[in-house]
Amino acid sequence: METLLEIKNLFIRFKSQKNIVYAVNDLSFSVYKKEILGIIGESGCGKTATCRSILRLNKSYEEKGSIQFEGREIFNLAPKTLNQNRGNKIAMIFQNPSSSLNPIIASVAKPSGKIF
DSSP, X not given: OOEEEEEEEEEEEEEOSSSEEEEEEEEEEEEETTOOOOOOOSTTSSHHHHHHHHTTOOTXXXXXXXXXETTXXXXXXXXXXXXXXXXXXXXXXXXXXXXXXXXXXXXHOOOOOOOO
């Protein structure tokens, strides 16, 4: 089978108000074409941090390891190339409906102040 997504030795940490939180410690897995992967776990175990790292949405997190999508290292992609892949080749449906929009559109959208 052809590997679509491969994560090797992923570490994610960030600063909270009082200390450093180690959200993901040495995570490795592969997803092959035509395969479905579900990520489950307790609240706060790093599911969302992992998925946000795959899409490079963790701006204030420290990340270490390797994330390869279609054989290309995600951490080395230029922002323009990354933006072209988001939504077209790789996407995430967030659990919170207010953050389920395309992250590119959501990051440039400005609130109108109107209530719908």
